[in-house]
Amino acid sequence: MAPDANPHQATVADGTPDPETEAAGGGLVDWAYVLHQLRSSPLTIVGLSLITLVLFTMAAAPWIAPYDPNRIDLTSRLAPPSLKHWMGTDQIGRDLFSRIIWGSRVSVSIGFAIVGISMLIGTVTGAFSGLVGGRTDSIIMRFMDVLLSFPSFVMAMALAAALGPDLINAMLAIAVVRIPFYVRLARGQALSLRERPYVKAAVTFGATRMQIVRRHVVPNAMAPIIVQSTLDIGSAILTAAALSFIGLGAQPPTAEWGAMVSAGRDYLLDQWWYATFPGLAILLTAVGFNLLGDGLRDILDPKLRAR
Amino acid sequence: MSLANIIRRRLLLLILVVFGVTLVTFAISHMIPGDPARMMAGERASDEIVEKMRENLGLNKPVAVQYAIYVGQIARGDFGTSIRTQRPVISDIKKFFPATIELALAAMLFAIIVGVPLGVISAVSKDRLIDHLSRSISVVGISTPAFWLGLLMILVFYGQLGILPGSGRIDGVIGPPTTITGFYTIDAALTGNWPAFKSAVQHLILPGLTLGFLHLGVVTRQIRSAMLEVMSEDYVRTARASGLSRRQIIYGHALRNALIPSITMIGLAFGDLLYGAVLTETVFAWPGMGAYVVQSISSLDFPAIMAFTVVASTAYVLINLFVDLIYMVLDPQIREVG
Numbered sequence: 001m002a003p004d005a006n007p008h009q010a011t012v013a014d015g016t017p018d019p020e021t022e023a024a025g026g027g028l029v030d031w032a033y034v035l036h037q038l039r040s041s042p043l044t045i046v047g048l049s050l051i052t053l054v055l056f057t058m059a060a061a062p063w064i065a066p067y068d069p070n071r072i073d074l075t076s077r078l079a080p081p082s083l084k085h086w087m088g089t090d091q092i093g094r095d096l097f098s099r100i101i102w103g104s105r106v107s108v109s110i111g112f113a114i115v116g117i118s119m120l121i122g123t124v125t126g127a128f129s130g131l132v133g134g135r136t137d138s139i140i141m142r143f144m145d146v147l148l149s150f151p152s153f154v155m156a157m158a159l160a161a162a163l164g165p166d167l168i169n170a171m172l173a174i175a176v177v178r179i180p181f182y183v184r185l186a187r188g189q190a191l192s193l194r195e196r197p198y199v200k201a202a203v204t205f206g207a208t209r210m211q212i213v214r215r216h217v218v219p220n221a222m223a224p225i226i227v228q229s230t231l232d233i234g235s236a237i238l239t240a241a242a243l244s245f246i247g248l249g250a251q252p253p254t255a256e257w258g259a260m261v262s263a264g265r266d267y268l269l270d271q272w273w274y275a276t277f278p279g280l281a282i283l284l285t286a287v288g289f290n291l292l293g294d295g296l297r298d299i300l301d302p303k304l305r306a307r
Numbered sequence: 308m309s310l311a312n313i314i315r316r317r318l319l320l321l322i323l324v325v326f327g328v329t330l331v332t333f334a335i336s337h338m339i340p341g342d343p344a345r346m347m348a349g350e351r352a353s354d355e356i357v358e359k360m361r362e363n364l365g366l367n368k369p370v371a372v373q374y375a376i377y378v379g380q381i382a383r384g385d386f387g388t389s390i391r392t393q394r395p396v397i398s399d400i401k402k403f404f405p406a407t408i409e410l411a412l413a414a415m416l417f418a419i420i421v422g423v424p425l426g427v428i429s430a431v432s433k434d435r436l437i438d439h440l441s442r443s444i445s446v447v448g449i450s451t452p453a454f455w456l457g458l459l460m461i462l463v464f465y466g467q468l469g470i471l472p473g474s475g476r477i478d479g480v481i482g483p484p485t486t487i488t489g490f491y492t493i494d495a496a497l498t499g500n501w502p503a504f505k506s507a508v509q510h511l512i513l514p515g516l517t518l519g520f521l522h523l524g525v526v527t528r529q530i531r532s533a534m535l536e537v538m539s540e541d542y543v544r545t546a547r548a549s550g551l552s553r554r555q556i557i558y559g560h561a562l563r564n565a566l567i568p569s570i571t572m573i574g575l576a577f578g579d580l581l582y583g584a585v586l587t588e589t590v591f592a593w594p595g596m597g598a599y600v601v602q603s604i605s606s607l608d609f610p611a612i613m614a615f616t617v618v619a620s621t622a623y624v625l626i627n628l629f630v631d632l633i634y635m636v637l638d639p640q641i642r643e644v645g
Contacts, residue, residue: 043442142323149324151623153582155331158616161604162335238452242586245454246601261455265590268458269466276462279455286450294446 037299044298047291054285058104067095069102069255078271088273090263096273099255100281106250107257108285110171111237115229117175122182123225127217129183130190131209141187144180152177153239160248167240167256170249174239178232185228189221223300231293234286241282257282310635317628328620329381332613333374386614391606396614399599404618405489406476407595410518410587411580413511417519418526419573423562425523426530431557433535441527448524453583457517457590464513471513474592478506514591518583522576529572533565540564567638574630578623 038044057064066086073093081088087096129140156173163169190213193199199216207215241258243249250256252263257278264275352360361367365376380386386396429441465473477483477491484495484503492511495504537543538561546556585597592598596615603611 043439043446145320146324146327149320149624149627150328150331150620151578151581153579153585154616154619154623157585157600157604158332158335158612161607161612162338162609234450238450241452242454245452245586246589247605258452258454261452261458265458268462272462272466275455275458279452279458282452282455283447283450286452287446290446290450 034299038295041295041298043291044295047288047293047295050284050288051292054104054108054288057101058108061101061105065095065098065101067098069099070094070253078267078274080271081273087277088271090260090274091267096260096277099260100257100278103255103257103260103278104281104285106167106254107237107241107282110167110240111233111285111289113171114175114178114236114240115232117172118178118232119182119225119229122179123186123218123221124213125179126183126186126188127190127213127221128209130187131194131212131217133194137187140183144183147177147180148184150177153242156239157243157246157248160243165248165251167244167250167254170240170243174236174243178236181228181232182225185225186217186221189224190217193217193220227293227297227300230289230296234289234293237282237289238286313635314632317631321624321628324624325617325621326378328617329378330374332616333377336609336613337370381617386617387610389603389608389611391603391608391611396611399611400596400614400618403594403596403599406491406593407581407584407588407597409490409492410511410514410593410595411577411584413515414518414522414580414583414587415573415577417515418522418576421519422523422526423530426527427534427557427562429527429531430534430538431553441531445524445527445531448520448522448527450524451521453517453521453586454590456520457514457587460513460517461590472506472510473513476507476510476594477503478510481506514587514593517590518580518587521583522580525576525579526569526573529569530565533569534561537561537565567634570637571630571634574633575627577630578626581619581623 038048071094073089073095075093076085076089077093078091079085079089079093085095085097087100089095090099125140129137155177156170159173159176160170163173193216199212202212202216240249241256241261244256244258245262247262250259252259260278261275261282264271264278267274365373368376384397386400388394389396389399392399425441425444429438432438461473464471472478481503483491484500484507485498487494487497491507492504495501495507543556543561546560551559581597584595585601587593588595588597589601596619600612600615602608603615
């Protein structure tokens with residue numbers, strides 16, 4: 001639930017940006033403070049480490065994966081975890097450890113893409129809506145209220161089913177249903193920023209609405225949006241994996257974590273490793289983003305810091 | 308604004324949402340590649356028959372008219388015939404709906420029974436080991452893929468230990484109890500059918516725990532943060548100053564007030580259980596709406612998918628409305644100000 005910021009209550013302590021330090025759109029990071037916060041929050045460090053590990057895995061997949069993820073080896077089908085195959089093999093002898101490593105590129109990137117798309121469209125729409133105000137604003141917001149009342153997973157599922165089972169379609173379907181969250185968040189920020197002297201000054205100097213949105217509102221509204229999007233990446237990854245699990249996302253032979261769990265389901269009782277390890281990868285990645293998001297919120301939102 | 312006004316406004320939103328959902332499902336049905344008339348008539352039907360089918364289905368009429376017909380049918384509870392089961396979709400949904408609600412209620416019950424105390428303990432021992440532990444549990448809860456947790460449960464409790472059943476709602480040998488509410492546990496208890504009751508409860512445990520664990524995190528987080536907020540209020544300090552015991556303050560004052568804002572969150576979470584239910588039911592072969600829609604998806608049974616979307620969305624909005632009303636009744640501040 002994105003709080004609707006009241007422009008009259010907006011202060012620095014609310015987590016809204018300080019115009020003095022931020023009017024230029026950057027340079028607000030107090031690294032000593034960030035380090036202090038990190039040191040006092042072990043869970044954030046765990047989150048940061050997990051995400052670093054995931055990003056490293058994605059980048060270094062070709063070098064750290066012991067096998068080609070699609071190499072079929074019928075002589076070692078459904079082999080249990082061993083020194084040769086750390087996480088065992090699947091029904092056609094592909095090395096699961098290598099497939100999980102390569103799968104990170106698919107499963108995690110899709111999370112970034114979903115959040116990127118919905119954040120971009122949502123933030124611009126919300127900032128515009130808040131700045132323009134009046135009828136346009138109310139129409140946009142009523143429309144968003146309606147969209148927010150849809151059960152998002154069910155809608156994403158219906159959309160993905162209609163578009164056809166495919167990873168890109170699943171990504172688009174999930175991104176679309178997430179847009180309203182960012183619209184509300186950015187609009188609240190825009191409403192409070194609209195009243196700031198430097199935005200009023202920009203209006204006086206004849207800046208267009210798009211210029212104000214791009215130069216002032218978007219950069220200054222970023223802090224809460226970054227927190228929200230970090231928390232969202234975890235759930236976007238989970239949703240994408242879930243769609244893949246029910247057959248609406250990645251299709252074989254793509255190494256994707258949700259689809260791998262789904263394939264491993266048929267061998268659950270005898271080959272426990274098959275479904276277990278890809279699911280563990282999803283879990284650890286989602287935990288990482290959620291912990292990091294919580295940590296970022298504590299660092300960026302001074303109001304919550306007190307608690 | 309008076310309570311009646313708020314209700315009126317919310318009902319208006321409800322109508323808008325249901326209207327929006329039908330618009331979306333209608334649009335989606337028209338986005339599907341392929342010709343529905345040909346699909347219904349069969350691949351080898353002659354063009355003449357396909358044309359006749361098109362007329363029967365109203366597909367030759369203008370889009371706006373088609374939409375009006377579609378909404379009219381939905382209003383009468385007519386969602387068409389399922390391509391897969393060849394039965395009216397509405398009777399399928401009626402059959403599977405109670406199973407989903409029973410599962411969701413069991414999950415909610417677990418999440419509340421475990422989550423509320425965990426949130427309270429976490430808040431009163433903020434930043435101590437137990438707080439870190441409980442926060443870790445809640446983060447893991449919201450980060451766990453439902454389908455995977457379900458599989459692990461089956462693997463351990465059914466496969467390895469063999470103490471609980473891993474699929475279905477009831478033992479096939481026993482058979483379902485006489486239908487009264489559609490909830491097997493309640494129906495079995497009402498009719499005094501104890502073997503069926505035992506079996507229904509046993510079948511409910513693993514899916515209920517799976518779905519419940521995902522919501523445990525939401526409940527714990529909400530209670531913790533509401534408790535922390537309440538504990539810093541003046542009246543709690545006053546209560547402390549007047550010598551009330553810690554226990555009296557926590558349970559008598561703080562928790563009661565922390566529960567009010569939590570009702571909204573927990574209620575919304577109940578709406579979200581629909582999401583988890585789709586995955587949990589699939590994994591446990593639980594014959595509910597979620598498993599039904601996933602099977603419909605794999606056979607591209609669009610009348611069934613769209614009917615599920617409309618029914619699930621309407622249920623979701625109704626639950627949210629109901630939760631907000633409870634909230635308003637419980638919180639006089641909201642009732643007065645709106």
